[in-house]
Amino acid sequence: MRHLKDNISSDYINAANRLNGRRARKRIVAYVEAYDDIFFWRTVLSDLENDRVYFEVMLPSRGNLTKGKKSALMSLLKAKVGDSMIACVDADYDYLLQGVTAVSKEINENPYVFHTYVYAIENYQCYAPSLHDVSVAVALNDKSLFDFEEYLREYSEAIYPLFVWNIWYYRRNHYGEFTISDFNKVIETGNFNLADPYRGIRNLRHKVGRKVQQLQKANPEAKESWQQLKDEMRNLGVTPQTTYLFVQGHHLFDNVVVPMLEKVCDALIRDREREINRKAVHNTQRYNELASYSHSVEDIVPMLRRNTGYRRSEFFIRLQDDVRKMLDSLSSPSRRPE
Numbered sequence: 001m002r003h004l005k006d007n008i009s010s011d012y013i014n015a016a017n018r019l020n021g022r023r024a025r026k027r028i029v030a031y032v033e034a035y036d037d038i039f040f041w042r043t044v045l046s047d048l049e050n051d052r053v054y055f056e057v058m059l060p061s062r063g064n065l066t067k068g069k070k071s072a073l074m075s076l077l078k079a080k081v082g083d084s085m086i087a088c089v090d091a092d093y094d095y096l097l098q099g100v101t102a103v104s105k106e107i108n109e110n111p112y113v114f115h116t117y118v119y120a121i122e123n124y125q126c127y128a129p130s131l132h133d134v135s136v137a138v139a140l141n142d143k144s145l146f147d148f149e150e151y152l153r154e155y156s157e158a159i160y161p162l163f164v165w166n167i168w169y170y171r172r173n174h175y176g177e178f179t180i181s182d183f184n185k186v187i188e189t190g191n192f193n194l195a196d197p198y199r200g201i202r203n204l205r206h207k208v209g210r211k212v213q214q215l216q217k218a219n220p221e222a223k224e225s226w227q228q229l230k231d232e233m234r235n236l237g238v239t240p241q242t243t244y245l246f247v248q249g250h251h252l253f254d255n256v257v258v259p260m261l262e263k264v265c266d267a268l269i270r271d272r273e274r275e276i277n278r279k280a281v282h283n284t285q286r287y288n289e290l291a292s293y294s295h296s297v298e299d300i301v302p303m304l305r306r307n308t309g310y311r312r313s314e315f316f317i318r319l320q321d322d323v324r325k326m327l328d329s330l331s332s333p334s335r336r337p338e
Contacts, residue, residue, distance in 0.1 A: 026053045026330070029085045031060055033073055036305075040121045041088045043308055044114075044316070048323055053330070057088075070103070081112035083330055086323075089113065090120040093180070096167050096236060096246065114322055117237065117315040120249030124316060126257040128152040128244070130309020135261060137303045139268035140296055146264045151197060155256065156243035158204045159187045163243050164230050165215050168222065171229065178215065184251045186211050194263045237315065245315065253304070261300050269297060 032041050038057050045055040070089050081087050094104040107115050131148035166183040169175045189200035280286035310316050
């Protein structure tokens with residue numbers, strides 16, 4: 001059974017906006033893939049609201065979509081998006097595929113479909129320059145014990161050659177021969193150890209080197225096309241230093257950044273507890289201070305998911321610029337009703 005909201009389109013919302021009168025703020029519905037995405041896209045769109053326009057971020061009807069079904073969202077909205085109804089999605093690999101698949105073509109070319117540029121929202125949440133602030137929010141200790149930016153830069157440089165190969169396979173529709181899951185298995189860093197954090201990176205370089213040699217041997221004719229792809233990806237913003245932003249977001253979040261933050265935050269918490277023990281005048285004060293501090297410490301994953309330090313990222317700024325261009329087109333003389 002079809003419901004009225006299944007037939008809602010940009011034209012429908014436009015008509016509803018006109019019923020509110022010309023002085024009323026224009027409502028733009030922004031459809032997203034999952035509940036977890038609503039806060040991020042609200043962060044993107046809030047800065048762009050004004051006395052003429054506002055956004056409402058929501059999911060399509062529950063029966064049509066489940067988490068992560070970007071293709072279902074695109075299928076549902078393909079003929080319905082417009083200046084009053086937009087689609088907001090994770091880029092996944094579709095930004096880097098540059099129109100090789102139907103979904104990639106739609107995401108890159110439709111002016112009413114907005115994508116993250118980086119692989120997913122999780123990659124933004126793991127934006128390296130923001131991670132010190134996350135550790136402070138968790139441990140309430142502003143000491144700089146670890147250089148998150150340097151670590152993720154080294155990690156990115158280690159995996160970069162293999163990442164180009166992974167995109168090379170996806171661009172040629174041969175991804176079954178080297179899937180994103182295969183790639184993720186190679187780039188596992190193992191247990192993170194704060195005493196020797198770069199040991200995992202050193203091992204990673206060896207694993208990546210072996211796999212790259214294997215792929216080069218399997219594709220001896222690919223040298224020129226691989227180099228061309230690398231150059232094109234650089235123009236798209238993928239550099240050896242930024243690769244971590246374009247790998248699968250869940251892998252980065254769960255297997256790289258959260259384990260790293262756990263070790264760093266544990267060290268910061270122990271440091272703060274030692275300070276409390278050292279400064280306490282008597283046992284009652286020590287107990288009260290430690291209890292108060294313990295109750296104030298936050299969990300890592302919720303803090304990371306609410307991290308908005310990515311607003312400084314060039315890709316987040318580019319995303320907002322894309323939406324801004326659409327809004328500017330609404331006020332151009334050619335778009336005004338007679």
